Every structure is written in C-alpha cells, then in structure tokens.
Amino acid sequence: MSSTKIGLGLAALGRPDYINIRPEAELNKSVEAFKTNALKVLDESYALGIRDFDVAPSYGLGEQFLQDWNDSRNHKNVNLSTKFGYTYVANWEIGFTGKHEIKEHSIEKLNEQWEISKALLPNLKIYQIHSATLDSGVLTNNAVLSKLHEIKQAHHLKIGISSSGTEQIKIIEEAENVSFNGEDLFDSYQVTFNIFEQSTFEILKQLLAKGKTIIIKEALANGRVFKNDTFTAYKSAYNYLEDLSNKYNVGVDAIAIRFIIDSLEPSIILSGASNTNQLKENLKALNFKLNKKEISKLKSFAVSPQHYWQERSDLEWN
Ligand SMILES: NC(=O)c1ccc[n+]([C@@H]2O[C@H](COP(=O)([O-])OP(=O)(O)OC[C@H]3O[C@@H](n4cnc5c(N)ncnc54)[C@H](OP(=O)(O)O)[C@@H]3O)[C@@H](O)[C@H]2O)c1
Numbered sequence: 001m002s003s004t005k006i007g008l009g010l011a012a013l014g015r016p017d018y019i020n021i022r023p024e025a026e027l028n029k030s031v032e033a034f035k036t037n038a039l040k041v042l043d044e045s046y047a048l049g050i051r052d053f054d055v056a057p058s059y060g061l062g063e064q065f066l067q068d069w070n071d072s073r074n075h076k077n078v079n080l081s082t083k084f085g086y087t088y089v090a091n092w093e094i095g096f097t098g099k100h101e102i103k104e105h106s107i108e109k110l111n112e113q114w115e116i117s118k119a120l121l122p123n124l125k126i127y128q129i130h131s132a133t134l135d136s137g138v139l140t141n142n143a144v145l146s147k148l149h150e151i152k153q154a155h156h157l158k159i160g161i162s163s164s165g166t167e168q169i170k171i172i173e174e175a176e177n178v179s180f181n182g183e184d185l186f187d188s189y190q191v192t193f194n195i196f197e198q199s200t201f202e203i204l205k206q207l208l209a210k211g212k213t214i215i216i217k218e219a220l221a222n223g224r225v226f227k228n229d230t231f232t233a234y235k236s237a238y239n240y241l242e243d244l245s246n247k248y249n250v251g252v253d254a255i256a257i258r259f260i261i262d263s264l265e266p267s268i269i270l271s272g273a274s275n276t277n278q279l280k281e282n283l284k285a286l287n288f289k290l291n292k293k294e295i296s297k298l299k300s301f302a303v304s305p306q307h308y309w310q311e312r313s314d315l316e317w318n
Contacts, residue, residue, distance in 0.1 A: 004261045006283060007052030007079075008045045009217060009270035013038040014055070014062020016094050029094050031061065037275070038065040043073070044276040048283060052079045052268050054190070054215070056130050057113050058086035058101035067119055080123045081188075081215070083130035083162060084113040085138070103131065105138035110147055121155055126188050126213070128160035132171050139174045149180045158213060160188030166305040168192065168200050172207070188213035193264065194221045195237060195256055197309075198302040204264060214266040221308075222272075222315060225256040231311070237301040244294060250284040257285035259298045 016029040027033075042053070042065075055062045063082060070080065085105045090096035117124065127148070132138050139145075139161075152159045163171045168191060178185040189207055191200050193216045204214050224231055227238040241252045248255065260269055273279035290298070 002261050002265055003267070004265055005052060005268050006050065006257070006286065007054060007215070007268045007270050008041070008050050008279065009272050010038070010053065010055040010062035010066060011059050012272055012274040013041060013059075014065055015060025015088065015090070015100070016092060017090065017096060017100065031092060034061065035065055035068075038062070039069050041273070041276055041279065042066070042069045045279060046073070046075065046078070048276075048279065050271075050279075051077060052081070052270075054081045054217075054270055056083040056086060057116065058088045058130065060088050060090075060092065063117065063120075070120060070123055075123075078123050079125040080120050081126035081128060081160070081190075082117045082120060082124065083128040084110045084117070085130035085132075085136075103133075103136065105129065105132070105136040105141065105144065107141070107143040107147060110144055114147075114151065118155075121157075124155070124157060126158045126160050126215075127151060128162050128188065128190060130162055131164050132161040132175065133165070134167055134170060134174065139171070139178060145178055145180075145185060149185055152185070158187035159185055160190060160213070160215075161186055162190035162215075162217065164192055164309075166309050168305070169203055172200065172203055176207075186212075188215065190215040190217055190270075192216075192218040193260060193266075194219050195225060195241075195259055195298055195301050196221050196234065196303050197305060198263075198299065199305045201264065204266065208264075208266070213268070214264075216260055216264070216266045216269045218272070219257050219260055219269050220253055220272065221256075222312065224311070225252055227252070233303055233307065234301070237298075240297060240301070244290070248288050250288065251281045253278070253282050254284040254288075255290075257282055258288065258290055259295065261285060262290045262295050263299065 055066045086101040090100040148159045175186045244255045245252050271282040
C-alpha cells in the first residue's frame with residue numbers, strides 16, 4: 001500500500017521527564033520502572049513488526065536500555081539509529097528545572113559519544129548529528145565531518161542529520177553540499193514534519209527522489225494534534241481531525257500519521273509512543289488510506305514555521 005514504515009523513537013522511554021502536553025497519570029519514575037517499561041515496549045514493538053529504533057545519548061538512559069535489549073535479544077533484523085551532539089544533564093532529577101540536554105557539536109563530543117554508541121554495531125545502521133544547526137558550525141567542521149566519513153567507511157553505515165527549528169530547509173541544503181571524493185556524506189535526514197509544520201515538503205520530496213532515507217520525527221507535533229483548547233490556531237484542524245477519526249474509526253494520531261504517509265511517503269515515521277497502547281493506536285495508520293480531498297484539506301492546516309517553533313519552544317517538560 002505504501003513503502004513507509006513506522007519506527008519507534010525512544011525519547012519518551014529513556015528519561016523521567018519529557019514534553020507532555022496532557023496531564024499524565026501518576027507514573028513510577030524510578031530507573032528500574034523505566035527500564036522495565038522500555039524493554040517491555042521494545043519487545044512488544046518487535047512482536048508488532050517494528051524493526052527501526054531511534055535513540056540518542058541525551059534521551060536519559062534510552063541508549064543504554066536499547067543496548068541492553070539489543071545485546072540480550074540478539075535480533076539480526078533490526079535497524080538501530082543513534083546520534084551525537086547532545087548530553088543529558090538532568091541526571092534523572094525529577095522536575096529538573098534547567099535545560100535537560102546540552103548541545104555540543106565538537107570533535108571531542110563526537111569521539112566521546114561514538115566510543116559508547118558503537119556498542120550498538122552491527123545493528124547500528126544510521127549514525128546522525130543530533131539537531132544540526134547553522135550556528136553550531138557543525139556542517140563546516142572538518143574534524144567532525146572527516147570522523148563521520150571515517151565511521152561510514154569503516155562500518156558501512158549511513159550518516160545522517162536531524163534538524164529542528166525554523167531553519168530546517170537551510171540546514172538540509174547545507175548538509176547536501178557536504179561530500180568526500182565526490183560522494184555525499186549524508187544518506188539520511190531526520191526531520192520534523194506534521195500537519196502543522198509542512199515547510200520541508202518540497203525538499204524532502206527531492207531527497208526521496210535522490211534515494212535518501214527520510215525519517216520523520218514529531219509526527220504528532222509532540223501531542224499538539226490532539227484536541228487542546230490552549231492551541232487556538234488549530235481549532236478548525238481539530239474539528240476536521242475528529243471527523244476523519246470518526247470516519248475511519250481510528251484515533252487522531254493514526255490520521256495524523258496517515259497524512260504523512262499519503263502526502264510525503266517518507267522512508268520511516270517515528271512513533272514517540274510511551275507505551276504499547278499508544279504504539280498500537282499509532283500503527284492503525286497502516287490500515288487505511290486518505291483520499292485526495294482529505295489530504296488537500298489537511299495540507300491547509302499548516303502554520304508558519306515561526307509560529308510552530310515558537311510554540312514548540314514554549315512547551316513544558318514534566
Ligand atoms: N532529532 C531530534 O532532534 C528529535 C527531536 C524530537 C524527537 N525525535 C525522535 O522522534 C521520536 C518521536 O518524536 P516525539 O515523541 O517527540 O513526538 P511525537 O511523535 O510528535 O509525539 C509523541 C507523543 O504523543 C503522544 N501520543 C502518541 N500516541 C498517542 C496516542 N495514541 N494517544 C495519546 N497520546 C499519544 C504521547 O504523549 P504523552 O507522553 O503525553 O502521552 C507521545 O509522547 C522521538 O522518540 C525521537 O526518537 C528526534
């Protein structure tokens with residue numbers, strides 16, 4: 001029906017605090033409880049057919065949990081991806097008030113994080129720069145780019161970037177210009193794209209046509225696709241999403257994910273589910289198809305990247 005696969009992102013599974021828009025039920029936030037839940041969700045995802053798993057050193061203990069799972073289950077057919085560039089500093093302190101992750105795109109950070117992440121080999125199939133930005137200079141840092149090229153040659157994996165913020169298009173364009181011996185360094189792009197933030201549509205289509213791997217993150221706009229009185233700009237979108245959810249007998253999450261499949265057809269869409277029930281609901285996106293009129297109506301709900309990313313940076317971590 002479509003070549004798009006759904007993968008699992010571990011952002012919500014590896015640390016006690018992340019972006020949560022709706023009030024949450026009392027959760028046991030101990031390391032043990034999180035580890036048990038993460039391994040359970042990983043096993044259940046695998047049983048549900050998920051083969052692509054994405055993590056980063058800044059997702060608390062997420063990378064460690066994924067490594068424990070990978071080492072103990074020994075599946076040969078999974079594709080793992082991780083990143084370098086952000087350090088988790090909240091140190092599992094519940095309600096930590098400062099920035100939970102600190103960006104550092106230096107060669108020292110790459111060397112340090114690669115030493116740990118390489119334990120995911122040979123199932124590690126994509127190694128990415130975490131939130132490449134123009135201001136960090138990472139896309140012109142020769143030491144970093146050469147090391148990534150060296151890793152690519154030595155381990156036959158794909159090198160990727162992830163992008164966030166209003167400059168996603170410029171970041172992707174700059175990454176496209178990086179090459180070694182006439183060959184592109186970057187094979188994979190992890191990008192935010194959803195009903196409200198569609199600014200990268202054209203460039204992602206071009207990258208897909210060139211055979212690049214396109215991974216979509218924040219497909220549910222961190223939960224903003226669910227009806228919420230705080231976000232007044234989305235009122236008509238919420239009404240329409242509810243109509244489609246009734247028509248197809250699935251949740252709004254499945255409609256939002258299906259919109260990305262039917263409009264963009266990326267390689268992978270990451271589910272950010274924090275439990276298996278959410279994942280099962282997300283996976284319902286694979287069982288139906290939106291029609292042209294519905295796709296074009298959903299396209300009309302995009303807001304400006306400025307609006308979207310300002311709102312994103314105002315979301316609370318809890
Ligand atoms: N490279 C980067 O810079 C970057 C940035 C962000 C994300 N990512 C990757 O992309 C993945 C997905 O992104 P994301 O988790 O931030 O965003 P998302 O997929 O837009 O949102 C996920 C959130 O939606 C809610 N949700 C999902 N299914 C639901 C359902 N059926 N019913 C109710 N609520 C549901 C959950 O919120 P609650 O927890 O409130 O229930 C969940 O945490 C991450 O895990 C990570 O791997 C990468």
